[in-house]
Structures are given as C-alpha cells and as structure tokens.
Amino acid sequence: MESFKVPTREEVSADNQAIFDNLKSQVGFVPNLYATYTHSENGLADYLTLANRKTTLSGKEKEVINLVVSEVNDCTYCKAAHTAIGKMNGFTEEQILEIRSGEASFDPKLDALAKYVKSAVINRSKPEQSTIEALFDAGYTKENLVDTIILVGDKTISNLLYGSTSIPVDFPTAQELETAAV
Template sequence: MKNYSVPTREEVSPANQSIFDQLNKGLGFVPNLYAYFAKNETALGDYLTLQNRKSSLRAKEREIINLVVSQVNECRYCQSAHTALGKLNGFTEDQILEIRGGSATFDPKLDALAAFTQSVTINRGKASQKAKEAFFAAGYTEANLIDVVIVIGDKIISNYIHNLTGFEIDFPIAPELVEIEN
C-alpha cells in the first residue's frame, strides 16, 4: 500500500514556497491539505483561487455547505477542519453536528440550505423537488444556487484528495456523527 506524504516547504516549487509563506503568515501554519496540493505545480494556487472567489453566499453559509458535503463524502480531514472553521464562524459544537447531518433547525434559512446541499450532494446534482422548493422559499436565488454548486465542487475536490490519500489530519479531530434512532 502506498504511503502518501505531505511535502515540506523545501520539497515544493518556488511558486508553491511563496504560497506556503503567505499561508504561514495568514493562518500561522500550512494545513496538510494545502501542502499536499503543492505536489502539483499549479493545483495549490488554482485551488486557493477557487476557494477565495467572490460569492453571493456569506462565510457562515459556505461553512454549512463545507460541513454537509464533508459528512456526505465521509472526509474526516474536512469534517475536522470545518468543525474548527464553523466554530470561528459562530456555530456551537451541537449546531455543527446538526449541520453535518443535513439540517440547521436553529435557523430556518440555514436549515433549507443544509437540506438542499445534502440533497444535491447525495443525488449528484439531482436534488429533490422538496429541497429545491424549500431553498428558494427560504429566500435563496438562482445566483445562490450556482454558488452552492461551486462550493460543493470545491469541497468534493478536497474530500476526494484526502479520501484517496489519508494523510495526517492536522486539526482537532471532529467527533463522529452518531445517528439517533427513533
């Protein structure tokens, strides 16, 4: 079985070293996911451009999408990273667990977003009519729909990279989501 390693700054191209320096300055470290992208000459810069694009969605809404998609795709790295980021965006631990399960009953608009995101992701773009209707009824627009799909695509990229490689998670490990049986 292949062991996938995360490169150090010295092991990446000068262009990626510059990005590492920017990440260190902004975040205080280079997350392993970003470092792994640097094994490719252009992937890290391309991915960060996608992540940092302007959006019609607020940061809190993008975190909901990140949490839901990471749960659907069973990516422990991204569940952990976005649990930390979700807390920075004002969500409690209990709210984060609920969001990962595809709902946000504490806020009707965010609840519609979580359910819509889960339906889109599980059904590979063919969201249920109910989820689409609730999304638009909550006040979201077609411009928002496009941004939701772009954020889902962004998160699928990182989920798949980690699910394929399994490199070390460098965030506090998110709790497992426990299904409650009725």
C-alpha cells in the same frame, strides 16, 4: 495504496513556497491538505483561486455547505477542519453536529441550505425538487444556487484528495455523529 507524503516547504517550488509563506502568515500554519495539493505544480494555486473566489454566500453559509458535503462524503480531514472553521464563524459544537446531519433547525434559511446540499450530494447531482423549492422559498436566489453548487464542487475536490491520500489530519478531531444521518 501508494503512500502520500505531505510536502514540506523545502520540497516545493519557489511559487508554492510563496503560497506556503502566505498561508503561514494568514492561518499560522500550512494545512497538510493544502500542502498535498503541491504534488501538482499548479494544484494549490488553482485550488486556492477556486476556494477564495467571490461569492454571494456568507461565511456561515459557506461552512454549512462545507460541513454537509464533508459529512456525506465522510471526509475525516474536512470534517475536522470545517468544525474548527465553523466555530470561528460562530457555530456551537451542537449546531455543527446538527449541520453535519443535514439540518439546521436553529435557522430556517440555513436549514433549507443544509437540506438542499445534502440532497444534491447524496443524489449525485440530482437534488430532490422539493429541496430546490425550499431553498428559493427561504430567500435564496438563482445566483446563490450557482454559488452553492460551485462550493459543493470545491469541497468535493478536497474530499477526494483526502480520500485518495489519507494524509495526517492536523486539526482537532471532529466528534462523530451519534447516529448515521447520511
């Protein structure tokens, strides 16, 4: 496989340099995965537009989706990044591990979301009907379902980029699940 170097600020266009500067001011650094998007001139801007779109989902709900998708797809980078972001959103390490397994027994609504997302990703876009029904029974709407699907797609894009490049992970390593849940 061709080696992918993570582009530095000096190696990207002026437009991408501005995005790097904005990320550095907001996040404190430019995550390697984001920098890797700049191998395409418009890749990072396009991805950030998708990732930062308005949604009906809360920060915690978004992290449930990100964690489940990243676990099912075994994305080391995204598991590490979203473990850190999940903690910033108030989840404990134990809750994050449970979410990554596709459950959230500590919150019935998040549990339905985690189970739906796991089913959708494992079954390659054909979730079990029971998980869709459970999602609606838990109080989610059709709009929430569409926003969930968009976020599954968003996270899958990043999982694919990491899986194709194996760039260095610049977040603390996520603990592995003790048993293979997926």
